[in-house]
Amino acid sequence: MPNLNSAFSQIGRGFATFLAPPAPDVIRFTVGQPNFDTPTPVVDAAIDSLKRGETTYTRSQGSEALCEAVSQHLSKFEINIDGNDVVIAPGCKQALLYSMMAVIEPGDEVLLLAPAWPSYDGMVKLLGGVPIHVPVRRPDYHPDIEALRNAVTSKTKAIIINSPNNPTGAVYTPKEIKQIVELAVDSDLWILDDMIYSTLVWEGHSYTSPTSFDGGAERTLTIGGWSKGWAMTGWRLGWIGGPSEAMEAVKTCQASSATHVATFLMPAAEVALTLEKEIAAMGDSFAKRRLMFHKGVDSLPGVEAPMPEGAFYILADVSGTGMNDIEFATRALEEAKVQVIPGSLMLGGDNLVRLSYATSLEDLEEGLHRLRTWLNKII
Ligand SMILES: Cc1ncc(COP(=O)(O)O)c(C=O)c1O
Structure with a gap:
């Protein structure tokens, strides 16, 4: 063999x-x-779409209506990303992989806050990158900014953050996110922000986007999806949004692989974003x-x-x-x-x-x- x-x-x-x-x-x-x-309205919307015969190839990055709905949803978190710069991917995981494909080259180091959800490590390695696990503080599992700064080398290309966090349950403070953005600006790093749990915050401050701080929007890819907040794990639907140039690369990743998510799921995903x-x-x-x-x-x-x-x-x-x-x-x-x-x-x-x-x-x-x-x- x-x-x-x-x-x-x-x-x-x-x-x-x-x-x-x-x-x-x-x-x-x-x-x-x-x-x-x-939720039933989401299921009904998928069935209705199937009944309308929406089963053919469609726009690779995702329907215009859904990309626009994601852009609107992100604006609730003060993230300003145009619908043209949104891609709908088959799951948040695939969205994360595309975001890494867009920015990581073999040999690049990627900072992870340890203990980190294991798929990040696997994806970085798949692309020939080198995950650098930087321990979080104990006992509260919040970022150790000094340790992150000390872990940066000339090869560091990106930092992956996830707040609210799996596995720790920590929600990073606005100050911590600001410090991470400052670090990324100083060392010219990409920030891959996995916001999949952003609607699931139980006390104190809410989810904070790195795009809220100076220099953040131009270097952040915001990745999320429907699995956790909308009870849609099996639907395999996620999103990515970010600066136009990076999103052109992400669009190429999707066009060269999945083509698009299932056509009849998109109206349902749109309905999900309207439910309160x-x-x-x-x-x-x-x-x-x-x-x-x-x-x-x-x-x-x-x-x-x-x-x-x-x-x-x-x-x-x-x-x-x-x-x-x-x-x-x-x-x-x-x-x-x-x-x-x-x-x-x-x-x-x-x-x-x-x-x-x-x-x-x-x-x-x-x-x-x-x-x-x-x-x-x-x-
Ligand atoms: C931090 C994190 N990101 C992404 C995912 C994957 O989401 P999806 O099921 O939409 O691919 C998970 C699932 O456990 C997760 O915990």
């Missing part, structure tokens, strides 16, 4: 092994997927779960967790249990029938476990009860 691309020997599959569907009696705190159905009541109801539910779940997790024997500010994850330190995170996750699954993600699957995540509260309140209560009973018995 001829040689494969050697990059694959260094690329993992992130959380995949710990996301495998377990036996039915296991409570899963692993999946980053809202336990809600996609349905989105607020999901948000209220997550906000309630967060308080209950954090109280429960933080009071487990040997476990400590800062209050998450956004998204639907808690990143807990389990070192007080005497187990490392892999042992904790493996034994929790076998002995307590609760599935969690061990943090050491991400660089900088040793002794941490990620627990998602995107599951039902009943499952959260039952899972916590099982973990408490198990830990009380063994430590």
Whole structure:
């Protein structure tokens, strides 16, 4: 067999092994997927589009109406991007990949805030780039600006940020985002801003875009999507917006690969962006779960967790249990029938476990009860 691309020997599959569907009696705190159905008006809009026969090839960057709707949506976060500079991609993940394809060349270093969602590391490596994992501060998981500055070299090309954050639940402050923009301006870096959890903020400041600060708009690609805030994970819909020149490169990435997202999904994605009541109801539910779940997790024997500010994850330190995170996750699954993600699957995540509260309140209560009973018995 001829040689494969050697990059694959260094690329993992992130959380995949710990996301495998377990036996039915296991409570899963692993999946980053809202336990809600996609709102009915969105489903109806896709069906109507299919019935109208909207099943043919269409505009590669996404329909004009949807690109415009995304531009309007972004303006709610004070992000000013023209609809012509928006591309609709098959999922936020693909949107992230396009954004990296547009700016990263082999050998370029890319700053990640560690522990970082593992797909960033894989995508950077796929493109021949070098991920540089810079630890966040503890215990609040906010950016360590000094450490980021010290990590910049002549090869640094970009920084990837994600706030609200997976896996930490941190929401970066306007001051921190401003400092990241200043750093990017000083070192002439691209900022890839993954705003997928931007509508899921539970206290304090809201999501802040790097484009709000001097020098930010010209060097930021804003990436997001419908999966988390609209309960549309399986629809595979995401967006990218940014400076026109960079977006021309992104349009080429899409035209050379996916062509476009499914034609009949676009009117549905447009409807999703108009919904308020349905989105607020999901948000209220997550906000309630967060308080209950954090109280429960933080009071487990040997476990400590800062209050998450956004998204639907808690990143807990389990070192007080005497187990490392892999042992904790493996034994929790076998002995307590609760599935969690061990943090050491991400660089900088040793002794941490990620627990998602995107599951039902009943499952959260039952899972916590099982973990408490198990830990009380063994430590
Ligand atoms: C930080 C982050 N970005 C992007 C994604 C992927 O979103 P999508 O399902 O739209 O590809 C996820 C999903 O877990 C995520 O946590």
